[in-house]
Amino acid sequence: MLETLGAAASQALTIANFFGAALGIFLGSLLGAIPGLNGTMAIALLIPVTYTWSPLFAIAMLIGCWKGSVYGGSISAILLNAPGTPEAAATALDGYPLTRQGKAGKALKMALYASVIAAIFSDSLLMVAAPPIAALALMFGPAELAMLILFALVVVAGTGAKSQIKGLISTAMGVLLATVGLDPITTQQRFTFGSIDLDAGIGLLAMLIGLLVMSEVLIQMEEGWKEAHTEVVAQSKEPGANRVSWKELKGSLSIIFRSSLLGSFCGALPGVGSITAAFMGYDQARRLSKHPERFGKGEIKGVAAPEAANNAVCGAGLIPLVTLGIPGALSAAVIMGAFMIHGLAPGPMLMMEHPETIYGLFMLLILSDFFMLIIPLPLMKLGQWVVSVPRAYLFPVILVLCVIGAYGTHQNLFDVKVMVFFGVLGYFLKKWGLSPAALLIAFILGPMAEVYLRQALKISGGDPAIFVTKPLALLFLVLTVAMIVWTGWRHHRGKGSLDHH
Amino acid sequence: MILKSKDFKLGAGLSAFCLFLLLFLIPNQVGPLTEADAMMPVLITCFILLLAVLLMAQAWRGRTQEKPAEEAVPAEHRSSPLTLAVVVGIMAAYAWLLELTGFVLTSLVAMVILFLIFGVRNWLTIGAITVATLGGLYLCFETLLGAPLPVGTFIENLME
Amino acid sequence: MRTKVLALMLALALVAGLAGGALAADYPKKPVKLIVNFSAGGTTDTAARLMSTAAVPVLQQALVIMNKPGAGGTLGVSHVARAKGNGYTIGTCNMPAIAIIPQIRKVPYKPFKDLVQVCAVMPYEYAIMVRGDSPWKTWEELVAYIKKNPGKVTYGSVGTGTTNHLVTARIGKELGFNWKHVPFQGGVKATAALLGGHVDVINNTTASVASSIKAGKIRVLLVTSEYPLKLAPGVPTMKQKGFKFSQISYMSIVAPAGTPQVALDKLEAAFKAATADKGVLKSCGKLDLHPKFMPGKEYQALLKKLSAEWGALLPELGVKVKK
Numbered sequence: 011m012l013e014t015l016g017a018a019a020s021q022a023l024t025i026a027n028f029f030g031a032a033l034g035i036f037l038g039s040l041l042g043a044i045p046g047l048n049g050t051m052a053i054a055l056l057i058p059v060t061y062t063w064s065p066l067f068a069i070a071m072l073i074g075c076w077k078g079s080v081y082g083g084s085i086s087a088i089l090l091n092a093p094g095t096p097e098a099a100a101t102a103l104d105g106y107p108l109t110r111q112g113k114a115g116k117a118l119k120m121a122l123y124a125s126v127i128a129a130i131f132s133d134s135l136l137m138v139a140a141p142p143i144a145a146l147a148l149m150f151g152p153a154e155l156a157m158l159i160l161f162a163l164v165v166v167a168g169t170g171a172k173s174q175i176k177g178l179i180s181t182a183m184g185v186l187l188a189t190v191g192l193d194p195i196t197t198q199q200r201f202t203f204g205s206i207d208l209d210a211g212i213g214l215l216a217m218l219i220g221l222l223v224m225s226e227v228l229i230q231m232e233e234g235w236k237e238a239h240t241e242v243v244a245q246s247k248e249p250g251a252n253r254v255s256w257k258e259l260k261g262s263l264s265i266i267f268r269s270s271l272l273g274s275f276c277g278a279l280p281g282v283g284s285i286t287a288a289f290m291g292y293d294q295a296r297r298l299s300k301h302p303e304r305f306g307k308g309e310i311k312g313v314a315a316p317e318a319a320n321n322a323v324c325g326a327g328l329i330p331l332v333t334l335g336i337p338g339a340l341s342a343a344v345i346m347g348a349f350m351i352h353g354l355a356p357g358p359m360l361m362m363e364h365p366e367t368i369y370g371l372f373m374l375l376i377l378s379d380f381f382m383l384i385i386p387l388p389l390m391k392l393g394q395w396v397v398s399v400p401r402a403y404l405f406p407v408i409l410v411l412c413v414i415g416a417y418g419t420h421q422n423l424f425d426v427k428v429m430v431f432f433g434v435l436g437y438f439l440k441k442w443g444l445s446p447a448a449l450l451i452a453f454i455l456g457p458m459a460e461v462y463l464r465q466a467l468k469i470s471g472g473d474p475a476i477f478v479t480k481p482l483a484l485l486f487l488v489l490t491v492a493m494i495v496w497t498g499w500r501h502h503r504g505k506g507s508l509d510h511h
Numbered sequence: 512m513i514l515k516s517k518d519f520k521l522g523a524g525l526s527a528f529c530l531f532l533l534l535f536l537i538p539n540q541v542g543p544l545t546e547a548d549a550m551m552p553v554l555i556t557c558f559i560l561l562l563a564v565l566l567m568a569q570a571w572r573g574r575t576q577e578k579p580a581e582e583a584v585p586a587e588h589r590s591s592p593l594t595l596a597v598v599v600g601i602m603a604a605y606a607w608l609l610e611l612t613g614f615v616l617t618s619l620v621a622m623v624i625l626f627l628i629f630g631v632r633n634w635l636t637i638g639a640i641t642v643a644t645l646g647g648l649y650l651c652f653e654t655l656l657g658a659p660l661p662v663g664t665f666i667e668n669l670m671e
Numbered sequence: 672m673r674t675k676v677l678a679l680m681l682a683l684a685l686v687a688g689l690a691g692g693a694l695a696a697d698y699p700k701k702p703v704k705l706i707v708n709f710s711a712g713g714t715t716d717t718a719a720r721l722m723s724t725a726a727v728p729v730l731q732q733a734l735v736i737m738n739k740p741g742a743g744g745t746l747g748v749s750h751v752a753r754a755k756g757n758g759y760t761i762g763t764c765n766m767p768a769i770a771i772i773p774q775i776r777k778v779p780y781k782p783f784k785d786l787v788q789v790c791a792v793m794p795y796e797y798a799i800m801v802r803g804d805s806p807w808k809t810w811e812e813l814v815a816y817i818k819k820n821p822g823k824v825t826y827g828s829v830g831t832g833t834t835n836h837l838v839t840a841r842i843g844k845e846l847g848f849n850w851k852h853v854p855f856q857g858g859v860k861a862t863a864a865l866l867g868g869h870v871d872v873i874n875n876t877t878a879s880v881a882s883s884i885k886a887g888k889i890r891v892l893l894v895t896s897e898y899p900l901k902l903a904p905g906v907p908t909m910k911q912k913g914f915k916f917s918q919i920s921y922m923s924i925v926a927p928a929g930t931p932q933v934a935l936d937k938l939e940a941a942f943k944a945a946t947a948d949k950g951v952l953k954s955c956g957k958l959d960l961h962p963k964f965m966p967g968k969e970y971q972a973l974l975k976k977l978s979a980e981w982g983a984l985l986p987e988l989g990v991k992v993k994k
Contacts, residue, residue, distance in 0.1 A: 151869025193548040210741025353957035357882020406625035
């Protein structure tokens with residue numbers, strides 16, 4: 011073992027590999043931070059470029075790029091309310107209000123600390139406990155996943171909307187939009203209007219860019235962008251507005267820890283993903299808080315929670331990949347290609363056949379977490395400067411980036427049209443008090459719920475008893491019901507106390 | 512009061528949309544309402560319909576919990592609906608023309624027009640930002656990543 | 672003045688026409704776009720990228736790869752079908768996108784009219800697999816169990832209407848037993864369900880689970896492609912078990928209809944060289960992929976045969992066909 015570790019260290023810990031990881035983090039956080047562009051696109055486009063590089067260098071860079079982009083997305087989410095990546099949509103809920111209060115620096119730093127702590131947590135899990143976690147992940151079949159997703163949907167339904175009814179409407183609209191494309195079970199066309207592009211469904215990234223970035227430009231135009239010829243967001247004069255105090259960090263540690271666990275769990279389960287993790291992380295913080303009413307209005311814990319959750323997905327997302335050959339998240343699936351092209355077929359033999367490479371990779375991963383503490387700092391400064399640039403100079407650039415970002419991932423012009431459509435829709439959603447963020451998360455969870463439910467029923471031959479006879483499915487079913495009852499009770503009690511005042 | 516009627520309108524609009532879906536779009540674009548592929552769309556549409564009716568009822572009884580947000584920004588600083596419509600129009604034209612006239616030309620024109628709409632009149636600034644953005648993107652995609660940007664069928668034909 | 676302009680334009684058009692003719696002879700004069708119909712990093716993409724590098728010496732031009740994944744591979748294929756037939760846009764193609772999917776749902780291309788097969792470059796290898804710790808050691812044991820417990824065994828496929836689904840369903844039909852189909856979205860999720868014990872059997876490409884097979888986590892019971900697998904020595908093929916059909920599906924290169932013959936020949940030669948390239952074979956071998964060349968004409972005929980064969984079987988296998 012020691013010999014393997016030594017060999018791994020000598021293979022991994024080279025200046026070139028450090029450079030690769032650092033470069034990845036830099037590129038990722040830069041692209042993640044630019045509204046419109048994002049890390050998934052960067053990884054997809056970078057893969058072919060890395061084919062000629064050495065495996066560790068390439069993989070360290072790609073994973074660095076992934077991690078960086080997950081953090082980078084929060085920069086634009088916090089500063090502009092235009093999440094650079096889907097994962098950061100939950101971060102904007104409290105991050106942007108903090109910016110409006112002149113506390114952008116505090117929010118950015120909290121996001122960074124939460125991200126780094128969660129990343130170290132998740133990478134350590136990958137290193138010491140990958141096999142048992144992978145075994146746990148495998149216990150989730152269609153029936154268990156169906157109940158888990160249902161639970162997640164109930165937890166996050168309505169996040170960020172102005173009233174409960176509107177939150178539910180946003181959620182339902184997301185689920186409905188997700189049915190566009192081929193039916194996941196029968197592969198028949200639904201709402202495709204004869205277009206092959208719609209057969210593939212609505213592109214998540216194109217939709218996200220329109221819904222969250224382009225619509226935000228329209229909203230801010232209306233809200234008085236002319237005012238932005240001068241600095242729109244003045245730095246708060248309050249002491250400590252630009253930093254995270256030790257007390258604040260300590261106060262958020264338990265939330266960061268819970269979110270890290272949640273994120274690692276979501277990452278290890280094939281196909282649950284970091285966006286779900288971020289929203290679940292946000293909602294656990296809000297629901298378990300003594301002051302849930304502070305969330306959505308600039309609660310620093312509301313920044314820490316989703317950022318910890320979505321960063322924890324990265325390391326854990328590699329667990330099923332290196333142990334079973336099954337990628338845990340979207341970006342992990344793309345990174346699997348980098349393993350393959352270098353002759354490292356992911357799966358149970360990977361650890362046996364190439365232990366030095368894999369342990370070397372783990373070392374680089376942990377090391378890159380520490381790089382994450384330093385590398386995005388200049389970007390943060392740059393970001394804060396960009397916010398002070400008059401919006402009139404900023405918006406045309408952002409709009410062009412939206413177009414290129416929508417096009418980039420699949421190099422498909424249809425996605426650009428989708429983006430513009432959702433830009434307009436997002437504008438109206440915001441005007442009507444509906445929540446684009448809730449729509450987005452439902453868009454992701456809705457089809458999963460449908461697929462897993464129908465698969466589970468196929469397995470059981472149409473007998474719904476499968477959801478109560480399987481212990482894990484039953485557990486999540488009970489949790490779902492409990493959550494509904496609890497929410498109803500809290501709502502009722504909240505109303506009661508309101509009447510007393 | 513304004514908000515109340517706004518919510519009522521939203522509920523009414525959504526209800527109408529749901530009926531359109533159930534009676535026309537789903538049968539036409541998915542298939543008979545009873546089949547497995549239609550199950551999810553039908554269920555969700557009915558759910559939205561229910562919520563929309565609830566929203567209308569709530570607005571009617573005047574129990575909407577939100578307060579109308581007072582905008583602090585004076586009216587002359589806001590963009591008119593017309594400006595918004597023009598920006599959306601430019602974006603739509605941009606998206607549709609990309610296929611024909613390609614990335615470089617379309618983006619150049621769109622960006623300059625956008626700057627002018629946003630009230631920037633300094634041509635040096637416009638030129639500098641436009642060239643830097645488009646040049647940077649072009650270099651990044653074409654040279655670094657080897658991922659081609661759309662050339663435009665019209666321009667392709669010209670070059671042949 | 673106007674006539675002069677007109678004459679000039681005519682002359683230009685003539686020159687352009689001549690140049691077009693000459694273009695075909697010294698094809699290719701610029702890089703060729705290769706549209707991969709699956710996402711970057713997948714098996715098809717990896718194979719395509721490895722081969723395209725090796726095709727360059729013959730082609731004397733670079734191949735620029737673009738990924739257009741989605742809709743079971745039909746999205747990428749439709750992009751090729753829509754492109755100009757000048758030899759500068761080609762794509763990868765999977766068998767169902769031509770021979771099966773167009774019979775199940777509408778696609779915006781005519782599989783045999785809008786596209787030409789340049790050549791087939793790699794057969795996909797499939798097998799019926801169970802978990803390593805399952806009680807069934809051989810195909811016969813599994814069949815005997817299913818016959819004793821009708822309707823109890825579930826099999827996962829990589830989607831409805833894929834060869835994985837159709838072949839497995841057809842096996843059940845021919846042997847007269849009933850097993851339940853559970854479609855998954857892609858091989859990854861099907862494999863996860865098998866490993867977790869949520870389905871009993873899967874039909875999947877063997878390359879994607881090679882590592883699990885070698886580690887004994889997954890056992891191959893029946894090779895459903897035509898030839899025995901290096902990965903699973905001694906496991907019988909369908910032919911050896913007396914079936915009159917196999918799971919045949921190639922990765923092929925397609926071009927839009929109307930592509931000049933000169934270009935088609937040149938491309939075919941380039942990919943033939945690529946499939947025989949030692950470097951390609953070695954890199955692919957590491958991933959348990961085995962490129963093998965088949966001339967375009969031959970593959971086109973095979974596709975027509977397969978299309979007719981599966982088309983007749985679809986309703987019997989319970990697949991909902993085009994409205």
